[in-house]
Amino acid sequence: MEPAERSRVPRIDPYGFERPEDFDDAAYEKFFSSYLVTLTRRAIKWSRLLQGGSVPRSRTVKRYVRKGVPLEHRARVWMALSGAQAQMDQNPGYYHRLLQGERNPRLEDAIRTGVTPLPRLEYLNRTFPDNVKFRKTTDPCLQKTLYNVLLAYGHHNQGVGYCQGMNFIAGYLILITNNEEESFWLLDALVGRILPDYYSPAMLGLKTDQEVLGELVQAKLPAVGALMERLGVLWTLLVSRWFLCLFVDVLPVETVLRIWDCLFNEGSKIIFRVALTLIKQHQEFILEATSIPDICDKFKQITKGSFVMECHTFMQKIFSEPGSLSMATVAKLRESCRARLLAQG
Amino acid sequence: MGNGTEEDYNFVFKVVLIGESGVGKTNLLSRFTRNEFSHDSRTTIGVEFSTRTVMLGTAAVKAQIWDTAGLERYRAITSAYYRGAVGALLVFDLTKHQTYAVVERWLKELYDHAEATIVVMLVGNKSDLSQAREVPTEEARMFAENNGLLFLETSALDSTNVELAFETVLKEIFAKVSKQRQNSIRTNAITLGSAQAGQEPGPGEKRACCISL
Numbered sequence: 001m002e003p004a005e006r007s008r009v010p011r012i013d014p015y016g017f018e019r020p021e022d023f024d025d026a027a028y029e030k031f032f033s034s035y036l037v038t039l040t041r042r043a044i045k046w047s048r049l050l051q052g053g054s055v056p057r058s059r060t061v062k063r064y065v066r067k068g069v070p071l072e073h074r075a076r077v078w079m080a081l082s083g084a085q086a087q088m089d090q091n092p093g094y095y096h097r098l099l100q101g102e103r104n105p106r107l108e109d110a111i112r113t114g115v116t117p118l119p120r121l122e123y124l125n126r127t128f129p130d131n132v133k134f135r136k137t138t139d140p141c142l143q144k145t146l147y148n149v150l151l152a153y154g155h156h157n158q159g160v161g162y163c164q165g166m167n168f169i170a171g172y173l174i175l176i177t178n179n180e181e182e183s184f185w186l187l188d189a190l191v192g193r194i195l196p197d198y199y200s201p202a203m204l205g206l207k208t209d210q211e212v213l214g215e216l217v218q219a220k221l222p223a224v225g226a227l228m229e230r231l232g233v234l235w236t237l238l239v240s241r242w243f244l245c246l247f248v249d250v251l252p253v254e255t256v257l258r259i260w261d262c263l264f265n266e267g268s269k270i271i272f273r274v275a276l277t278l279i280k281q282h283q284e285f286i287l288e289a290t291s292i293p294d295i296c297d298k299f300k301q302i303t304k305g306s307f308v309m310e311c312h313t314f315m316q317k318i319f320s321e322p323g324s325l326s327m328a329t330v331a332k333l334r335e336s337c338r339a340r341l342l343a344q345g
Numbered sequence: 346m347g348n349g350t351e352e353d354y355n356f357v358f359k360v361v362l363i364g365e366s367g368v369g370k371t372n373l374l375s376r377f378t379r380n381e382f383s384h385d386s387r388t389t390i391g392v393e394f395s396t397r398t399v400m401l402g403t404a405a406v407k408a409q410i411w412d413t414a415g416l417e418r419y420r421a422i423t424s425a426y427y428r429g430a431v432g433a434l435l436v437f438d439l440t441k442h443q444t445y446a447v448v449e450r451w452l453k454e455l456y457d458h459a460e461a462t463i464v465v466m467l468v469g470n471k472s473d474l475s476q477a478r479e480v481p482t483e484e485a486r487m488f489a490e491n492n493g494l495l496f497l498e499t500s501a502l503d504s505t506n507v508e509l510a511f512e513t514v515l516k517e518i519f520a521k522v523s524k525q526r527q528n529s530i531r532t533n534a535i536t537l538g539s540a541q542a543g544q545e546p547g548p549g550e551k552r553a554c555c556i557s558l
Contacts, residue, residue: 240390293409
């Protein structure tokens with residue numbers, strides 16, 4: 001019976017990713033059959049909401065976004081909520097001028113290393129090797145699109161240039177928008193406005209946010225905070241990927257997209273909500289760690305399984321489990337953590 | 346060098362992989378720990394690690410190998426990763442001279458953050474692409490000799506010298522530790538460099554040697 005059951009879940013997901021060898025078909029099917037009902041309900045609601053043409057900014061929208069933006073509206077809603085659409089409208093032709101601008105070999109080399117490291121072995125793909133749309137054999141191959149978006153961004157924001165991690169984010173944006181220029185403006189919304197200084201050479205914003213997470217864990221989950229201190233483990237070892245890739249390749253695709261729905265609407269504090277929820281949910285498990293490699297391993301394991309796959313329930317949990325978390329609290333913690341880091345030199 | 350079981354070991358050695366982005370660090374690690382190679386491995390973000398337990402003589406040594414993103418700006422967050430390391434493989438791509446030209450900078454960074462006694466091997470990877478070679482073997486060998494580094498050329502793709510590279514580094518560390526232990530019988534202090542606070546093995550770990558992480 002097993003092979004027949006397996007074949008019911010397609011080997012390639014709707015975004016072009018091959019399902020991993022160890023993909024739990026049975027658990028996924030069980031989840032998806034109920035999620036499909038949710039998706040349908042949300043799709044009807046969203047269609048009604050968007051009938052007027054524009055995406056309103058209201059309490060209703062916030063509630064709607066938290067319950068998930070349907071795939072068919074996702075690009076448009078992200079563009080509207082993040083301000084990317086406004087930027088694009090105000091700067092017609094800007095994206096294409098960036099691509100035609102003066103060449104920067106260092107930037108080009110850095111991007112190539114992150115996207116396709118060896119030009120002579122063109123099938124190499126360092127961003128999404130498991131996505132059929134990024135394969136050289138697929139036409140159109142999204143590697144060139146990805147390269148263009150990152151190159152334009154490096155020209156646009158020279159203080160940041162290119163940083164590994166941005167390739168994964170731009171890759172997802174391309175998969176959702178199917179549009180190079182929109183992906184560029186969404187990347188700009190994230191890197192330039194929503195996230196505080198994660199990718200600049202000093203990575204101060206990233207270091208700050210890792211410290212902020214540490215403070216929040218100390219306050220909300222003191223046992224885990226104490227363990228971290230006892231083991232002498234730095235947060236950067238455990239969570240840099242969470243922050244830098246905004247959970248791409250950390251959590252299941254659908255879950256990441258649901259998180260990004262809220263990220264574009266509510267800002268970077270969403271990242272802390274996700275991190276705190278993951279840690280809180282698996283607190284007992286984490287507390288069993290006896291060494292640094294042990295805790296590293298546990299932090300990998302807590303990003304797998306049904307808890308994170310069931311994205312609808314997971315998204316409800318991120319707004320209830322960690323308790324209150326205002327942008328003002330985050331801003332205050334960022335200020336003190338940043339000052340502390342700067343004082344350390 | 347045989348495989349021991351995962352749970353049963355006398356020593357833990359932390360070894361770090363460093364070098365520019367795209368030189369093949371992640372594939373060297375996966376070849377050594379899982380005998381796997383991927384043409385399409387994803388760029389490493391932050392820090393990853395993998396382990397393999399090997400037998401050196403009668404001692405079971407757990408090699409704990411840390412892999413890090415090669416991109417320069419990641420050093421802002423990865424310097425902590427050198428802490429407690431007793432060995433390092435400094436990898437360059439022998440088909441890309443630029444990755445060799447910056448080896449000295451990596452070495453400085455390593456010595457700035459790790460113990461002075463750390464065992465370092467310079468590794469020229471991608472020896473399978475000999476038609477595209479940009480770094481002559483002798484040049485790299487001379488550099489290694491002048492700087493007191495071990496040296497090998499490897500291919501993570503066809504496995505050439507990968508086992509030997511890690512084995513050589515581990516043996517060298519083992520020799521140093523054994524010597525330290527001999528001395529410590531007299532001085533009653535086991536260190537290779539110094540054990541770091543907070544890096545002691547937890548209650549569940551074997552603690553045959555305090556350089557374990």
